[in-house]
Amino acid sequence: MKVSKGKWKKYNIMKKDEEISKHLPDTRILTDKSLWKMIERYRCVVLKPSRGSLGRGVIKVSLLVKKSYEIHFENQIKVFPNKEQALEYINKIRLPKKRYIVQQWIPHATTTKWERPFELRIMVQRMEESPNWVITGHLAKVAAVGYFITNVATVAPIQEAIDDSPVKSNITSTLLLDIERLALRVASRLEKYYPKYRNIGLDIALDQNGHIGIIEANLTPSIKIFQYLKNKEMYDTVKLYRKGRVD
Template structure:
C-alpha cells in the first residue's frame, strides 16, 4: 500500500505513536469550525497546504484586540476585521486543496527572531538501524515567521546559548531528547515509507524547553548543512 507524502498523512502516522503524539502541535483539516475554535483557543494559528513544500502557501493568523486579526504571509502583514478574514479564508484555493490548521508554537528566539531545529536521520541501505547525522538551527529571516526563506544557519549549541531559553533548561538534555525523538519518528515513518533512508525533521522549542515536531521531510536537502560549514 502506498501513502501520501502530505503533511496531513504524516501527522496521522506520527500520532499513532503515543510517545510522538506528545510532541505534536494540535492539527486539523482546515474547516471554518476548527479554524475559529483553534484561533480562539491559541490566539494564533498557522495554515498550511498539506501537499506544499518550501513554505509555499503557509499563512499565520493572529487574533488581536477589538475583533481585529493579523494575516501574515511571506514578509507581508495585513490587519483586518472578522469579515475580511472570512473573505480571505473563502478563497478558492482553500476549497480546492487540502489545507491544515495548526496551533502556532511560541518558538524560542535568538535576538528577537524565532528559530527551529533541523535534525537529519539516516540509515544504511538494507539496515533498519537509524542514527542522527546532523543538527542545526534555522533562524527566521527578519519580517518572516517561517524558516523556509533565507534563514540564518547556526550550530545548535551556539544558538541555544544565545537564545531566549530559560536558565534552568539543560542544553545536553535538549540535544539528547532531539536524538530520541528523531530516531523514534524515523522508525515510525519508515513503517509506512519503507524505501526511505533519510528523514529531515523540523523541531520547534519553546522558552521552557518544550519540543514540538513541526514537520517531517521525506526528501530533505543537505544544502543547509553546507551553509553551516561556510
C-alpha cells in the same frame, strides 16, 4: 497500498505513538469551522498545504483584541476587523487547489543576536540495506527579517542558537539528547508506513522553556542548507548517507 506523504497523514501516523504525540501541535483539516474553532482555542494558528514544500502558501493567523485578526503571510502583516474580511484575504493568498491543514502555533524561541525566531532541523538517515537510523546532522534555521517561517533563513550551529536564546537559562542537561531520541523514534515510526525512505528531515521548534514541538517530518528533505555551516564535516556525512552506501 500507497500511503499518502502529506502532512495530514504523517501527523496521524505520528500521533498514534504516545510519546511522539506529546510533542505534536493540535492539527485539523482546514475548513471554515475548524479555523475559527482552533483560533478560539489557541488564539494563534498556522495554515499550510498538506502537500507542499519550502514554506510556500503558509499563513499565520492570530486573534487580537476586539475580535480583530492579524494575518502574517511571507514578510507582510495585515490586520482585519472581522472574520469575513480575514477569510476573504486568506482565500486570496492561499495556494489554489491545495488541501490545507490548520495547526496550533508553537511559540518559537528567538536568538538575542538576530532577535528572530529559529527552528531546528534534525537529519535522521540510514544506509541502504541497513535497519539502523542515525542522527547525521543538525542545525538551527533562523528566520529572515519579517518572516515567521524559517525556510528563508540564516543557518547556525544548533548549540550556538540555543545558547543565544532564553532557552539557555531553562535548558536541561538532556535537551539535545531528548531531541535526538525523539527524532529516532519518529524515524522508526514513519518507516513502518514508508519503508523505502531513508532520509528524514525533522523540523523542531523550541519554546522559551525548551519544550520540544514537532513542526514537520520531511521524507525528501533538501540537504543543501547544511553546506552553509562553516564546518563542512556534517554536510559530508549527510551527503554520504543520502547516497546510501560507501564505495
